[in-house]
Ligand SMILES: Nc1ncnc2c1ncn2[C@@H]1O[C@H](COP(=O)(O)OP(=O)(O)OP(=O)(O)O)[C@@H](O)[C@H]1O
C-alpha cells in the first residue's frame with residue numbers, strides 16, 4: 001500500500017462523507033443508501049481493520065493499538081486505503097459516460113488534517129451527512145453490538161475513549177464542514193426506518209436522487 005496520486009479523475013466521482021459518533025448508526029444507514037442510491041460504501045474503519053490483519057502489512061500492530069485506544073490512525077495510511085479502494089472500485093465498474101460514481105465514505109474524515117488532505121489530493125466532498133446522537137444512546141447500542149461484533153473496541157473502556165476522541169477531534173471536522181454549508185444533520189435516536197426517512201429527505205434536498 002502506498003499513498004500515491006489517485007488513479008482516477010475527481011470529475012468521475014461524487015463523494016459523500018458520512019460522519020457521526022461511534023454507534024450512531026452510520027453502517028446501518030449506509031446499507032440502505034447503497035441499495036437505493038447506488039453508492040459504493042467505503043468504511044474507513046473496515047479498511048483499517050482489513051489492513052490490520054493483512055499478511056505482510058507494516059501497519060498492522062500500529063492500527064491495532066490506535067483502534068483499541070480509540071485514536072485516529074495517521075492520515076496518510078487511511079487516505080491511501082480509501083483512495084486505492086475508490087480506484088479499485090472504478091476499475092471494476094467503469095463510470096458510464098455522462099454519470100459519476102457515488103462513494104459513501106463512512107467514518108471519515110475524523111480529524112481536520114484528514115479532511116484537508118483528502119480534499120486536496122483525492123477529491124472534494126459534495127455533501128457531509130451527519131448523524132447526531134446522544135452518547136447514552138450510542139453507548140447502549142455499542143455495548144449490545146459488542147456482544148457479537150468481535151470488535152476489540154466495542155467494550156466500555158474503548159467506547160469511553162472513542163467518545164472523547166469524537167468530541168475533541170472529530171466534531172471540529174463537522175463544525176468546519178457546517179460553516180462551509182455542506183452538512184446534512186439528522187437526529188439518529190429514532191428507529192432505523194425513522195432515521196432513514198430523515199436521511200433520504202436530507203440528501204434529496206441536496207440533489208442526490210435514487211439510482
Ligand atoms: N436507529 C437505530 N435504532 C436502534 N439500533 C440501531 C439503530 N441504528 C443502528 N443501530 C444498532 O446500533 C449498533 C451500531 O450501529 P452501526 O454499526 O450502524 O453504527 P456506526 O455508526 O457505524 O458505528 P461505528 O462508528 O462504531 O462503526 C448496531 O448494532 C446497529 O444494529
Ligand SMILES: O=c1ccn([C@@H]2O[C@H](COP(=O)(O)O)[C@@H](O)[C@H]2O)c(=O)[nH]1
Nearest residue numbers: 044045066067070071072073107108110
Ligand atoms: O478515518 C479513520 C476512521 C477510523 N479510524 C480508527 O478506526 C476505529 C474504528 O472506526 P469505526 O468507524 O468505528 O469502524 C476508530 O475508533 C479509529 O481508531 C481512524 O483512525 N481513522
